[in-house]
Amino acid sequence: MIRNYAIDESEEIFYNLPLEELGRDGVKWVWVDLYQPTEEEIQILSDYFRFHPLAIEDCLDDLNQRPKIDFYPDYQFLVIHALEREIPRPIELDMFVNEKFIVTFHKQPLAELEYNWERLKESQSRIKGPFFLMHTLIDKMVDEYFPHVYRIEEELNTIEDNTENESIGELMEQLFDLRAELSKLRRTILPMRDLLYRIIHSERLGSIMEQHLYFHDVHDHLLKLVEMIESHRDFSSDIRDSYLSLNSNNMNRTMMTLTVITTIFMPLTFIAGVYGMNFDYMPELHWHYGYFVVLAAMFAIGVYMYLFFVKKGWLRLGKKRSEPKR
Amino acid sequence: MIRNYAIDESEEIFYNLPLEELGRDGVKWVWVDLYQPTEEEIQILSDYFRFHPLAIEDCLDDLNQRPKIDFYPDYQFLVIHALEREIPRPIELDMFVNEKFIVTFHKQPLAELEYNWERLKESQSRIKGPFFLMHTLIDKMVDEYFPHVYRIEEELNTIEDNTENESIGELMEQLFDLRAELSKLRRTILPMRDLLYRIIHSERLGSIMEQHLYFHDVHDHLLKLVEMIESHRDFSSDIRDSYLSLNSNNMNRTMMTLTVITTIFMPLTFIAGVYGMNFDYMPELHWHYGYFVVLAAMFAIGVYMYLFFVKKGWLRLGKKRSEPKR
Amino acid sequence: MIRNYAIDESEEIFYNLPLEELGRDGVKWVWVDLYQPTEEEIQILSDYFRFHPLAIEDCLDDLNQRPKIDFYPDYQFLVIHALEREIPRPIELDMFVNEKFIVTFHKQPLAELEYNWERLKESQSRIKGPFFLMHTLIDKMVDEYFPHVYRIEEELNTIEDNTENESIGELMEQLFDLRAELSKLRRTILPMRDLLYRIIHSERLGSIMEQHLYFHDVHDHLLKLVEMIESHRDFSSDIRDSYLSLNSNNMNRTMMTLTVITTIFMPLTFIAGVYGMNFDYMPELHWHYGYFVVLAAMFAIGVYMYLFFVKKGWLRLGKKRSEPKR
Amino acid sequence: MIRNYAIDESEEIFYNLPLEELGRDGVKWVWVDLYQPTEEEIQILSDYFRFHPLAIEDCLDDLNQRPKIDFYPDYQFLVIHALEREIPRPIELDMFVNEKFIVTFHKQPLAELEYNWERLKESQSRIKGPFFLMHTLIDKMVDEYFPHVYRIEEELNTIEDNTENESIGELMEQLFDLRAELSKLRRTILPMRDLLYRIIHSERLGSIMEQHLYFHDVHDHLLKLVEMIESHRDFSSDIRDSYLSLNSNNMNRTMMTLTVITTIFMPLTFIAGVYGMNFDYMPELHWHYGYFVVLAAMFAIGVYMYLFFVKKGWLRLGKKRSEPKR
Amino acid sequence: MIRNYAIDESEEIFYNLPLEELGRDGVKWVWVDLYQPTEEEIQILSDYFRFHPLAIEDCLDDLNQRPKIDFYPDYQFLVIHALEREIPRPIELDMFVNEKFIVTFHKQPLAELEYNWERLKESQSRIKGPFFLMHTLIDKMVDEYFPHVYRIEEELNTIEDNTENESIGELMEQLFDLRAELSKLRRTILPMRDLLYRIIHSERLGSIMEQHLYFHDVHDHLLKLVEMIESHRDFSSDIRDSYLSLNSNNMNRTMMTLTVITTIFMPLTFIAGVYGMNFDYMPELHWHYGYFVVLAAMFAIGVYMYLFFVKKGWLRLGKKRSEPKR
């Protein structure tokens, strides 16, 4: 699909002008949007706008380009990443922009672009032109990065608290997924930060100096996002290490307790075995209270060992197993 | 709430002048403070001072801005972080400053600002002007970072010594929390350091060259804080690794001791079992001293195994369990 | 083997001209390719072209050179790495290039070079000259890096899902090999990225300014490759940590379950041992229902312990052992 | 305490001149040393020398300043760290220096300063002036860093060899302390390196250009110290990982051996139990050689299991427990 | 020992000229080599050449200097590291060089220097002068770094394959030593790389611009060495982690198998114990086939448990213990 807006000198907006009128006198600037364009519609990039083959290739490529800006003599070419609402999967938006036009190209629907398309009439861009519109699009996209990072932060906190008492395996799996999401976010946000840095510091973009502050503002957001991502990665490592060590500690405590029980019964069972032997001459067997003496001895040994191990802290039956919490 | 100070040419101070008099002749500079301002009071930023919408947005935003400085043609805009007394949670202070005014904006109470407000009369700022006041505010805030870092250092030392003999689980939880606090501190202190670096090295701040040394002094403190935080993080990792490995070592020693006890009794119980069998023809059973010979043999085997395991160092009943100390 | 192409002013192509005609008037530029050249053929580098001994040494050296560009007064010398199809083992291609010629040197067959050799007639290089041909060769080689990285990504995902239920040992071995491959890829891709960076930013390569954008495009690809490699390394660490911790967790659960079974039978066996003793006077033995009372008591003790351990979560016989997934 | 040296044009030295004579004609330069000065003596800094309040504050502050250089219009202010002999705890030395004087300030005794104070007469500084004296002081202090680093290296080697056969716990504790010392050293040495770098590269220190090479020499030492510290930290990590893994391996081998013994006796004890049953009709019991057949069977089973486990390498009684040596 | 070569205008070589003739007309340049010089021979550095005391100190110092270049007004002073053949222990070579002379100083024999000394007659240095000789020496030394790195790579591969089936302890010890060697190599190679970088980029070395390419070639080698070392360190970490986790996995599997055997016999032994009790009234004992019924029941229980555990994968007697292979 291809559609366009043309803004004339008196800031009036015309919708879907035919191609040949886009360049006519009086048109201040135009916005041409290509969404899942047909083979034929794609021709406009090379035939009408005469964009560089490398830039067109980057648009058509199914491979996701990393965010970047390329400086061509008559226009700039940008690749921007929006993120899908549900998962932080990048959606590529390609832009050609100069003082007279902005051409946007995308293969997937883009809520942030649609939002600006609808509101162009009341937007400042109508007056300030294509570079301001470019800012508005990028700004909107970067704003949508935050919910992802906030959601991850919340999920990390939920895992840390573990109020729903999930198993260690489930917690580890959730952490693993969150770390993978942070990794993916980083692959979008780091080059976006570098891209904004280049926009701000490039001398070839002198024409947007007026909007300099606006791009600076987006750069601020990206710096904050980078810091949050790095910090959340650290946090997730700490949670994982903490859980694993406490879980392992709990398991070992349990094994120790079980082994203590076995250890207490070993000598008792041995004594019983001794008096179960069938020797002809075993004097104790014939003592009248032999049985009770042995029972008492076994009881004493058992109690002594029990107290010994409790004192050493090797037996923790009574203590409720501390749930693997953080 | 909105309040102001005006200092006139003769360094006299006027409190809460009406807006229209702030700009009159003879006023050298003014300090306007907005604390939890009403919708109406906020209008002063755009209507009276005509600050840039992006800067005003940063003030009003509920999202915590990261510390930064933005250079506008007629004034500078700064975002500073103070820290709460109890926990290292940042409190945002926004400042607009030039040679004629300083406008401060904050949504939470700020002891450091209040301190300066009270003492303006005897402060050097009265004479040296808004940039010196800006320094005084930042300096005061950065000074308040130290108690947090010192407290964390002390708590790490307490954990290392573990004089109160806390359980490994509690120690790990305390370490985890301290690491999270260090992480949060870093997210305030690193951008504050970068901010001070920019203040010192910015050519656009020529007007504060006179106060250059004072900002350098704050930068020193921030460098020291960064080093302390990195060093404390390393220290906390070392404590954790050390505790975990010694705890695991102690547990394994215990398990080994318990298993040795079981292992000693296995062959003895087996021998008792053998002589408890009911075969018709078992010659040993009828020997007169058979029982005592077997008892002695079992005793000998038990002692031999005991000594063998002690010599190998696999049995450590007698040695007091070394508490998991670092 | 040595072969050449000569392109004359009218863009006509001549194949395998004799050496002495390569420099004649009317020849616009030439491509000389040396593939496993004989001692004699190698002489052309020093005798005919008079290349620097250091550059020739780099060609002949059996040691793999790292990718680089050396600036000589009359030509540039480049070392490029292609990758073998099956495993990411580098194949070295050496190039001498200036406005009049490109000399390629390789000891192993190079599909990417062959591809360009075949298609020179319809290629843009015929008109645009040696530097564009150089770009085409590098571009083609870098394109062939991607399949390796994509394959590794897929294999990592396969390991993460483990649908074929392979043993932990096999998974760890596969991960280890993938990490080694990533390491090797990095040793090719990082210096290639630095090489392209130098090509783009070198002032001495002014003559290729026209093709600047084309080299920038390759640099983009290398940046993306670097990011993917770093991200895949992180991913592989996370998979490994996750597998190991879950495997260890499963094993410990199993040991706990087995030990619980032993622990339940210890006191029961002890009781049976007690009533197997042969004392003359053991009143319980003569009670009529003594046997059944003891049986019932043992059953009760066993059930009680079983329930106790189940409640504590120390016994997980019923639950299917969760395969080490993810 | 306050004391001074004055060197006159003819390189003669005067000791403890009264303040008012320090500035008289003919005095080439002076060295004033303040050691634990009284309130009154401190006044000299502000009243006589008129140093900047920020620099004086840095001197008086109980907080340890990090090493640094501050450039004031008429003098330089430096903070230097010496290290105590026994432990690498920093001692702060503050210096004010220009072509006419050097003022040193310290709260703790400083052997390196005392050394120079004693030898000033025969020192080159007498002729070369305050900046050379500054170099001599710093050089002396940095030389004293080496013994700490060498001692740590030796202690690491001792731990690695463990010729005194210390317990794993003691070794880990020693390693932990060495790592903490390395951390502390780094907090002194890194900023000292940066300080020397600034001294060498500062354009404002043009006056010391003559002594440039001498400061470069100190910088060399600091570079080497940084490398040694980083390398020792790596080394300590490797020792720790190595010890822990071998210790854990040894423990597991021991547990396996013990468990094998138990496992061998389980079926034997079971067989004895079977023939200890009291059934009326158990034909084997009445066979004449039944007892010996069963004994032989048990022996065969025991030997078979023993050999089986030895072959599998699960039993290592005979092999001396390999001491946890790296 | 002290020896020298003098090359005159006609490129003729004179050996061991007396000192006073070294500076005579017609001598183009000289090479003076000091090897373990006597106190007296050392005087030549200060008395004849008048080198700076700091440089002479660096020569005489027993402390190993790190590789570096110092720029003195009339000559350059370099510290270079060769490596011993067997172990990567650095041997220091000090050089003073300008257009007229090269003075080499070393306390240990240096094969690379000897090699050049012997071949000076046929070397290019005779004509190209001291800076080219300097290059030749450095080049030769850096070439000798490679065998160390290649040997380490091979040893790592041997450890990875473990065809000689060495114990985990021996493998870990070998890995530890290789990592320590890599660390030592890095401490030589990193500053050598920085040194070559400075040689290439220093403006004060304009005089060697002609030999620029030759030093660039050495720098290339050092870059490759750095990459190999970093990569080998990563590889060694991966091998270690892999071995440890598989070893731990194997041990745990073994423990599980042993524990399963114990667990199978526990209930059987208990049943035998029950029927070994001596109660007067135990009806089963008097059933004619009671014994066989119980034997059958025990067999059935044993087989059932065996199958149950095999199905759960907790028993792996049959499977050959997988050797700890990477």
Ligand SMILES: [Mg+2]
């Ligand atoms: Mg990317």
Ligand SMILES: [Mg+2]
């Ligand atoms: Mg940032």
Ligand SMILES: [Mg+2]
């Ligand atoms: Mg962390």
Ligand SMILES: [Mg+2]
């Ligand atoms: Mg953290």
Ligand SMILES: [Mg+2]
């Ligand atoms: Mg903003």
Ligand SMILES: [Mg+2]
């Ligand atoms: Mg922040």
Ligand SMILES: [Mg+2]
């Ligand atoms: Mg940060």
Ligand SMILES: [Mg+2]
């Ligand atoms: Mg710092």
Ligand SMILES: [Mg+2]
């Ligand atoms: Mg620092």
Ligand SMILES: [Mg+2]
């Ligand atoms: Mg650490």
Ligand SMILES: [Mg+2]
């Ligand atoms: Mg572990």
Ligand SMILES: [Mg+2]
């Ligand atoms: Mg080379």
Ligand SMILES: [Mg+2]
């Ligand atoms: Mg390489």
Ligand SMILES: [Mg+2]
């Ligand atoms: Mg690697």
Ligand SMILES: [Mg+2]
């Ligand atoms: Mg590299």
Ligand SMILES: [Mg+2]
């Ligand atoms: Mg492209």
